[in-house]
Amino acid sequence: MQDGNNVVLHEFAHQLDQEDGKAEGVPILNSKSNYQLWSQVMTIESQQLCDNIHRGKPTIMNSYGATNPA
Numbered sequence: 001m002q003d004g005n006n007v008v009l010h011e012f013a014h015q016l017d018q019e020d021g022k023a024e025g026v027p028i029l030n031s032k033s034n035y036q037l038w039s040q041v042m043t044i045e046s047q048q049l050c051d052n053i054h055r056g057k058p059t060i061m062n063s064y065g066a067t068n069p070a
């Protein structure tokens with residue numbers, strides 16, 4: 001509870017991602033424009049996470065989250 005790790009949230013994210021049978025980091029969304037928005041947001045946030053980890057800044061997600069966009 002105090003270490004900032006939550007395996008349930010991690011595995012829940014996998015369930016949302018794999019609802020379409022693929023593990024590529026994209027959940028089922030309800031429109032084509034939402035896929036474009038998802039991609040834009042995830043690209044920015046993934047890069048920010050990687051940058052913060054490389055700079056030693058504190059992050060909400062641990063460094064494992066920067067090993068793969070999915």
Ligand SMILES: [Zn+2]
Nearest residue numbers: 010011014070
């Ligand atoms: Zn995982």
